[in-house]
Amino acid sequence: MLDEFIAQHKVGDDFKATAQQWYIPLAEKIAALQQKRQCIYLGVNGCQGSGKSTLSDFLSCYLRNQYQLNTVALSLDDFYLSQTERQQLAKSIHPLFKTRGVPGTHDTQVLSQTLSQLRQNGAALRVPSFDKSLDNPKPCAQWPQVTRPIDVLIVEGWCWGVEAQEPSALSQAINTLEQQQDSDGVWRRYVNEQLQSCYQPLYDQMDYWVMLKAPSFKQVFTWRLEQEQKLVAHTGNQGSGLMSEQQIYEFIQYFQRLTEHSLKTMPNRCDQVFELDQYRQIINATAAP
Secondary structure, three states: OHHHHHHHHOOOOHHHHHHHHHHHHHHHHHHHHHHHHOOEEEEEEEOOOOOHHHHHHHHHHHHHHHHOOOEEEEEHHHHEOOHHHHHHHHHHOOHHHHOOOOOOOEOHHHHHHHHHHHHHOOOOEEOOOEEOOOOEEOOHHHOOEEOOOOOEEEEEEOOOOOOOOOHHHHOOOOOHHHHHHOOOOHHHHHHHHHHHHHHHHHHOOOOEEEEEEOOOOOHHHHHHHHHHHHHHHHHOOOOOOOOOHHHHHHHOHHHHHHHHHHHHHHHHOOOEEEEEOOOOOEEEEEEOO
16 A cells, blocks of 8 residues: 555655654554544644645545545645635735735635535535646536545645734734735734634644644745646646746745744644654654643
């Protein structure tokens, strides 16, 4: 199963050691929790490019193969608002909301409904899917379909689990983007309000939290660039929604505030924290007692 996963996901050979030492024991722990609770919701936090999707896919694959559990993996990215919806938000609230990424640019109402429906019943349900190369949701007919009750749900996202900042923390801009395009703080205050009112209530549905902790925000650019290059290779062309190096540098500034906040606060809130080096190798792991 492990060799097949490595080949299918095109991850390096060093992934085998990582899986054997860290990810399989985590999967075994999740399987044990599922036996007690029947249905487990797992939240996975990590900055852009940290490996959240790979971890989520591996856990899902392992639990299906080893325990025959029905698993579903969701990405917060798949709940982004459409371009049209974000343009409307940009006009009514702040121009920076035209760009997807921060809290406020996801359809949290659909996310809430999806989480509730997956836990409550096994009726056929389609879960959203977003096409980053087109910067829009895929047509509903192309959304993955869940047809029976689930045993394990995995939800991953760069800001998933992150709580709102104190209002006083919003007074000073932290980068060029905020200095030049959000000098009055309207954008970041609205992001913070959305985080508190629309995202935090959903966190309570998670039964177990995992964090892939980057060494610092500085690493995000390198990882995000690698991510974009893989997306280009996968799609076969530089689509309208794919970015150059300069665009990536500018884009990650949208994420800096909450990523740095996450690195400080999330470790204390998670059941399992994997600390990463600059090469995404796990150098330390801590678990809640």
